[in-house]
Each structure stands twice: as structure tokens, then as C-alpha cells.
Amino acid sequence: MGLRERKKLATRRALQGAAVRLTLEHGLENVTVEAISAAADVSARTFFNYFATKEDALLGDVPVAPDEEARGEFVAGGPTGVFAEDLVVLLVASLVTSGDLATQRADTALRKQLMDREPQLLPGLLTRFHNVEQGLAGAIAERSDAPADDARSELAAAAAMSAVRHAIKRVPYGSGEGIDELHGRLSESLRMLGEVFAPETDA
Amino acid sequence: MGLRERKKLATRRALQGAAVRLTLEHGLENVTVEAISAAADVSARTFFNYFATKEDALLGDVPVAPDEEARGEFVAGGPTGVFAEDLVVLLVASLVTSGDLATQRADTALRKQLMDREPQLLPGLLTRFHNVEQGLAGAIAERSDAPADDARSELAAAAAMSAVRHAIKRVPYGSGEGIDELHGRLSESLRMLGEVFAPETDA
DNA sequence: TCAATAATTTCATGCCGTGCAATGTTTCTC
DNA sequence: GAGAAACATTGCACGGCATGAAATTATTGA
Numbered sequence: 001m002g003l004r005e006r007k008k009l010a011t012r013r014a015l016q017g018a019a020v021r022l023t024l025e026h027g028l029e030n031v032t033v034e035a036i037s038a039a040a041d042v043s044a045r046t047f048f049n050y051f052a053t054k055e056d057a058l059l060g061d062v063p064v065a066p067d068e069e070a071r072g073e074f075v076a077g078g079p080t081g082v083f084a085e086d087l088v089v090l091l092v093a094s095l096v097t098s099g100d101l102a103t104q105r106a107d108t109a110l111r112k113q114l115m116d117r118e119p120q121l122l123p124g125l126l127t128r129f130h131n132v133e134q135g136l137a138g139a140i141a142e143r144s145d146a147p148a149d150d151a152r153s154e155l156a157a158a159a160a161m162s163a164v165r166h167a168i169k170r171v172p173y174g175s176g177e178g179i180d181e182l183h184g185r186l187s188e189s190l191r192m193l194g195e196v197f198a199p200e201t202d203a
Numbered sequence: 204m205g206l207r208e209r210k211k212l213a214t215r216r217a218l219q220g221a222a223v224r225l226t227l228e229h230g231l232e233n234v235t236v237e238a239i240s241a242a243a244d245v246s247a248r249t250f251f252n253y254f255a256t257k258e259d260a261l262l263g264d265v266p267v268a269p270d271e272e273a274r275g276e277f278v279a280g281g282p283t284g285v286f287a288e289d290l291v292v293l294l295v296a297s298l299v300t301s302g303d304l305a306t307q308r309a310d311t312a313l314r315k316q317l318m319d320r321e322p323q324l325l326p327g328l329l330t331r332f333h334n335v336e337q338g339l340a341g342a343i344a345e346r347s348d349a350p351a352d353d354a355r356s357e358l359a360a361a362a363a364m365s366a367v368r369h370a371i372k373r374v375p376y377g378s379g380e381g382i383d384e385l386h387g388r389l390s391e392s393l394r395m396l397g398e399v400f401a402p403e404t405d406a
Numbered sequence: 407t408c409a410a411t412a413a414t415t416t417c418a419t420g421c422c423g424t425g426c427a428a429t430g431t432t433t434c435t436c
Numbered sequence: 437g438a439g440a441a442a443c444a445t446t447g448c449a450c451g452g453c454a455t456g457a458a459a460t461t462a463t464t465g466a
Binding site: 407408409410411412413414415416417418419420421422423424425426427428429430431432433434435436 | 437438439440441442443444445446447448449450451452453454455456457458459460461462463464465466
């Protein structure tokens with residue numbers, strides 16, 4: 001990794017860090033791009049070479065698409081052959097982008113904190129989730145040999161993302177849970193989804 | 204209805220209409236608030252007395268909360284007592300805001316057209332859906348005597364909204380379907396949801 | 407070391423969105 | 437109907453976001 005690339009990454013991190021810190025400190029309204037740039041020791045114009053908007057710097061590196069490798073296996077019908085089970089595998093792989101779970105956890109906590117303080121950021125976050133959902137729908141459609149804009153696939157993808165949010169919300173704050181537990185929680189959420197709307201069989 | 208109120212409503216409609224027309228004609232980027240205001244014969248300053256942002260004028264009157272009356276009956280455990288069935292009733296009541304289904308249909312078509320042309324509007328639309336979803340989650344929680352932020356209720360609400368999108372998407376373009384058909388499609392979508400994730404009973 | 411390539415900066419610009427004070431317009435009261 | 441009170445519209449000024457273009461500086465590779 002050359003010097004140029006390392007510097008760019010450093011600047012990016014510096015801008016993100018300054019944006020988050022200043023926002024939590026003074027509120028987004030009271031933080032100008034100029035201030036963020038100054039804190040990161042670059043010009044205001046440079047800020048916009050890295051981020052399209054002020055909000056972008058805050059939302060940072062939220063996953064935007066399913067993991068490529070896991071997607072391939074899912075589309076091929078693997079790894080187990082059971083739809084719901086394989087879906088969970090794909091979801092977990094797509095969620096855990098960085099190798100480090102602890103970092104991931106910290107990022108999520110930070111994002112939640114930002115959302116509580118600055119609801120204006122919600123639209124952007126929802127849009128990113130929506131993009132992931134679209135990618136997911138595409139994978140599901142492909143696996144089941146349906147057209148890319150298949151409504152049923154989109155429904156399944158949307159429900160799966162709902163389950164993801166549900167599962168994440170149920171993780172205790174500050175717990176040391178790993179991938180296995182996340183996998184379990186996701187399965188549980190999906191099962192619960194089936195129960196809530198499945199025709200009553202015990203009445 | 205006094206003259207003052209009628210004039211305000213007229214101005215609002217004029218601004219919305221001008222915004223939509225000009226946007227479809229020239230693209231959102233090339234339409235200034237000044238131009239919209241001029242087309243509606245008011246000052247640019249007045250525009251912001253009606254809408255907080257340019258996008259707001261375009262998204263217009265998308266439903267933002269469940270219908271009050273239907274919500275009350277749902278919370279009380281009615282009208283049928285079967286969760287999935289009552290949920291559909293609530294959803295339909297919340298979706299069909301205006302008495303006129305044809306108008307509603309036209310609005311939806313127009314919104315879809317706007318979304319295709321101007322993806323920048325998506326975040327705002329998603330946020331409105333999200334607000335409805337939150338209201339829905341509250342109603343479900345209340346009906347089942349759970350705390351307002353109950354995770355299971357939020358999961359059910361999210362899944363329900365997924366079904367709504369799915370149902371709406373499946374309505375043929377330009378069809379003359381009414382409330383009954385919408386009701387049926389929604390039930391079908393919810394049932395499909397249960398099937399996709401329910402434990403296999405036939406294998 | 408020098409040329410090529412890429413990143414940063416400076417400067418200018420247009421538009422958005424808001425606060426404020428002034429001006430019109432509708433409504434209410436007598 | 438006249439005048440006061442309430443409300444809506446307008447003009448003006450301002451700060452901030454976001455972008456384009458050209459000049460400057462830093463990195464890379466030969």
C-alpha cells in the first residue's frame with residue numbers, strides 16, 4: 001500500500017472522526033463543514049472530495065451490499081439447501097464486514113448514539129438499508145430462477161432485513177457475543193416471523 | 204370553510220402541482236424553489252411557509268400515521284379477534300387516506316414516476332414509511348399489552364409494511380381494483396410471508 | 407532528477423433555508 | 437360598515453452547503 005493511498009485513508013478517517021466527535025459534542029446543526037475540515041487539517045473543499053454531503057461523513061462505512069462470496073454460494077443453492085437456513089448464513093456474512101466483531105459492535109453503538117441525537121441522519125441510514133435489501137432481493141430471485149424484480153423475492157428480502165434489525169436490537173448492550181450467537185438470534189427472529197403470520201395450527 | 208383556509212389550501216396545491224410538473228419536465232436539479240414559487244404565483248419566501256424543503260413539496264401528502272379510528276378498534280382487540288386478520292383491516296384503513304380510491308391510485312402512480320426520475324427523493328419516502336411503521340408497532344404493542352418499544356411488535360410491524368409494499372406492487376397498472384381487492388392482496392401477502400419462513404411441515 | 411499523474415487548495419458562484427421587520431389581507435367585534 | 441386584531445405574504449439579509457475551474461503542491465515512476 002503506497003504512501004498516497006495511506007494518506008487518503010488517514011484523511012478520510014480524520015474527517016469521519018472529527019465529524020462524529022464534533023457532532024456528538026455540539027449537535028449537527030452547529031457543526032459546519034468548515035469546522036470539520038479544520039479539525040482534520042484540510043480545506044473545506046477537500047471535504048467534498050471525500051464525502052458528497054455532511055451526513056455522508058457521519059454515516060460512514062455502513063454495509064451497502066451483500067458479501068460477494070457468500071452471495072455466490074447462496075445463489076448456487078448452498079450451503080445447506082434449506083432456504084431459511086442459507087439465508088441466515090448470507091445475512092451474517094453480509095453484516096459482519098470487518099473481520100473484527102468488536103470493532104463492528106463499537107461502530108453500531110456509535111451509530112445508534114448518533115441516530116438518537118440527530119434524527120436527520122435517519123433518512124440516509126434507511127436508504128443504505130434499502131440498498132442492501134435490494135441486493136438481497138436480487139440474490140434470492142437469482143437462486144430461485146425468478147426475474148430480477150420478482151415481487152416475492154423482494155418480500156422475502158424485506159422480511160429478512162426486518163429480522164436483521166430485530167435480531168440486532170435484541171443483542172444485550174456490551175455483551176461479548178460472537179458470530180455464532182448472532183447466527184442463532186437471526187434464526188430465532190426468522191422463525192418468530194413465520195410464527196406470527198403462519199396460519200394457526202393449534203387452535 | 205373560510206376564505207382564508209381555502210386560499211391556503213389552493214396555494215399548497217398550486218405549489219405541489221408546480222413542483223411536480225416542473226420536476227418531471229426539467230429534472231429536480233434544474234428546478235429552483237424560485238421557479239416553483241413563480242409558477243404558483245407566490246414569493247419564494249412563501250414556499251417555505253408551506254414546505255420545509257423542496258423535496259417535501261414533491262412527496263406531498265403521503266400517509267404518516269395509522270388511521271386513528273381503526274387504530275382504536277385494533278388496539279381493543281377488534282374487529283375479528285384474529286391478529287393477522289385485524290392487522291389487514293388496520294393497514295387498509297391507514298393506507299386509504301382519501302375517500303377516493305381513484306385519486307389515491309393516481310397519486311401512487313405519480314409518486315412512482317417521480318421516484319424513477321429522481322432517486323434523491325427515496326430517502327424522504329423511506330422515512331415516511333418508517334414513521335408509519337413505528338406507529339403501527341406502537342398499536343401492535345398496545346394491543347398485546349407489551350411495552351411501547353417491544354422488539355417483537357416492531358418485527359411484526361416491519362413485516363406488515365413489507366407486505367404492504369408487496370401487495371401494492373402486485374396491483375396491475377391501471378386496474379380498477381377497489382378496497383376489497385386490496386384487502387385480499389394484503390391477506391395473501393401476509394400468508395405468503397408466513398409460508399416462506401414457517402418451518403416446513405410438508406417435507 | 408525530471409516529467410507525469412493525482413490530490414489539495416483557492417476562488418467564485420448558485421441555491422437552499424431561516425430570521426426579522428414591514429406590508430397586505432382576512433376575520434372578528436361593535 | 438369601520439376599526440382592531442389576527443394571520444398570511446413579502447422583501448431583505450445572511451450563513452451555509454455543494455460544485456466547477458484553474459492554480460498549486462505532493463507522489464509516483466522512469
